[in-house]
Amino acid sequence: MRIAIANDMxxxxxxxxRAVVxxxxxxxxxxxxxxxxxxxxCAADTPDLILMDVLMPSMDGVEATRHIMRxxxxxxxxxxxxxxxxxxxxFEAMGYGALDAINTPILGDDGLLNKIATIARLIGKSSYRRSPPVHHSKSLPPLIVIGASTGGPQALKTILCQFPQDFPAAVVIVQHIDAQFVQGFAAWLNEQIPLPMQLAIAGSTPQxxxxxxxxxxxxxxxxxxxxFGYDKEPLHFFYRPSIDVFFKSVAKNWTGKGVGALLxxxxxxxxxGLKQLREAGWHTIAQDCKTCVVYGMPKVAVELKAAVEVLPIEAIASVCIQFTAKC
Structure with a gap:
């Protein structure tokens, strides 16, 4: 893997x-x-990865990231x-397309090497060869997909706090929140739930x-x-990221079992999207009116008969746990 360094120190x-070589x-x-x-x-010789300093003269790393990603x-x-x-x-640089961030390492610190190794696997530039993954329904973990908007942070916390540390399912969430706040939101949740939480990176898979x-x-x-991937289409969707776009892509491509929840x-x-998941054989849940901050998205799902169950927020996690125990 070819790695470039942009740093004024x-x-x-x-x-x-020294870490790279x-x-x-x-x-x-x-x-x-x-x-x-x-x-x-970068324009003349695009590497696989750039280790980009945040603060630099002439043009800082944030602005450089914006230009490079364009x-x-x-x-x-x-x-x-x-x-x-x-x-x-x-966070601003991540909004332009930077994948991650790390403190400037010291000699002997393997944190950077671990970070580079993770990125290498994600972009298909790992230094070791692996056989291409073969996806069979029986080998896939149960998948839980959740969509939320107004009132979603507390609702998500209520659900995720109930999942045990040895939870066998993979969980993927789409919350209506601007990219500039999403890293802080993830960090806030990470401090309060048993399972590790991180942003979905293009090229990664549910774990x-x-x-x-x-x-x-x-x-x-x-x-x-x-x-996973990130797509600008459809452009006309008001919500970005869209829960519908994600749910529909999962209904189309995931061959394993799963639970879909709309909060x-x-x-x-x-x-x-929840309706398509139900039609694909998923167990689907809509949050009930009483426990919603705004009973909008779940209400439409109920009207479309997209939900197998309509549940209060406190009951959703236990259904997910029971479902995954049967898989």
């Missing part, structure tokens, strides 16, 4: 360079000492002295015992190879 460049199969593509130089070099897109990991201190800039959250203002979709929110996003 010579010491940081040297630490990053340490592992067989990784090669240093080039080094840029400001954002403008990174944009220019002109010559590639995987970008933001590198900074303090992820927490510069969280706003990192048992993990919660994934749609992470951009594009539509999260499941591809035919059961990996509180205004409008009707997710109702048609």
């Amino acid at each position: 010579f010491m940081a460049v040297e630490v990053l360079r 340490k592992i067989p199969g990784y090669k240093l593509a080039w080094v840029a000492y400001d954002g403008a130089e990174a944009v220019s070099k 002109q010559s897109p590639c995987a970008i990991v933001m590198v900074t002295a303090s992820v927490n201190r510069y969280a706003a800039k990192i 048992p015992g993990k919660v994934l959250l749609a992470g951009t203002n594009l539509h999260l979709v499941m591809r035919s190879d059961l990996t 509180t929110g205004m409008g009707g996003d997710g109702a048609q």
Whole structure:
């Protein structure tokens, strides 16, 4: 995998360079000492991954990420002295397409190498060879997909808090929330639920015992190879990401068993998708009127006969647990 470094600090460049060349199969593509130089070099020689400093002269890493993802897109990991201190800039860069962020490593720190290895697998540039995955219904974990809007954060917390640490199902959530707030929302939930939670990254797949959250203002979709992707189409959908778009893609492509749940929110996003999940043999749930902050999306789902069950928010998790125990 060819990796580039964009950083104005010579010491940081040297630490990053040593980390890159340490592992067989990784090669240093080039080094840029400001954002403008990174944009220019990426256009001429696009690497597989850029380790992009957040703060640089001439053009910072956020603006460089915006230009690169428009002109010559590639995987970008933001590198900074303090992820927490510069969280706003990192969230902005992620909105432009950066995949992740990490504190500037010190010599001997394997955190960066682990991060690079994860990105390598996601973009198909792993340094070791694996046989292509074969997806059979019996080998797939149970999948739980949840859509939520107004009032969704507390509703999701109520459900996710009840799932045990050894929960065998994979969980994927689409919450109507702007991309600039989604990382903070994921962190807030992560502190309160037993299962690990992270943003769904393009190219990744549902994993048992993990919660994934749609992470951009594009539509999260499941591809035919059961990996996730982000799509700007359909452009006319008011909600981005759309629950309907995601639910319909899952109904079309997931060959295993699953539960679909549509929670509180205004409008009707997710109702048609929930109906397609039911028609595909899924167990489908709509949150009831009494426990919804806004009884909009679940109401439309009920009217469409998209829900097998209509349940109060407190009862949804137990149904999911019972369902997965039978799979």
